[in-house]
Amino acid sequence: MNLREFEAVISQPAVIRYEYFIKKTADYEEVWGLYNVGWATAQDDMGNTLIPFFPNAKFAETFAKKEWEGFRAKSIDLVHFLEKWLPGMKSDGIKPSIFPTNTDSVVLEVDTLREALEAELEKY
Template sequence: MLSLNQHEFEVVIRQPANIRYEYFIKKVVDYEEIWGLYNEGWASAQDDKGNVLIPLYPNEQFAEAFAKYEWEGCRPKKIELEYFLEKWLPGMKSDGVKPSIFPTDTDSAVMDVDTLREDIEEELEKY
């Protein structure tokens, strides 16, 4: 498992949502995995408009750090990047679920499924 030092961890979580989103894209492509929170089902939230959001993180350490409040009792669970692109994103799109990228106590980058796919695929092309 990738382990961040405390300094990098603190620096990253204090970044605005758009910077954390860029970090997320680079890291999930680097390690070919995405992390969600799971407890008898995947953790989710709702935005002000009633949209269902699935919180997604670039690694286990970040996911673990935010398994609190309404996600208390959830554990980080890995999703292989290829499976995420082939199965998760089409399923989320058809269910009208939005990815909530790297939510912290302050904010989150809520993305359109197609935008997230394009950004991941664009990053993958660099490898």
């Protein structure tokens, strides 16, 4: 990905970045998170735990600042993500935060993310 594409994607509204995340995650069959002795987390305004996910390492590392300073991008195989991560997050009451930037992200239910990823994978 060149710099122009990178800047164009991060300047998009959260819902467009979410759509980009779904397509790229299905294309490359991996999800990216931030890791440093444990996975990066955040909290929403209601105190719910969120885990940020990105479509590739470059996006993840770009937003590894502030509370995530020192975290590095780490990939998660998409099958493992669908079969292990998402059920575990659901049972723990953790929500995915998709493609957070300095301004916003899409926070959604685990089942909604699973359905979107599975629907995109059916196209392949």
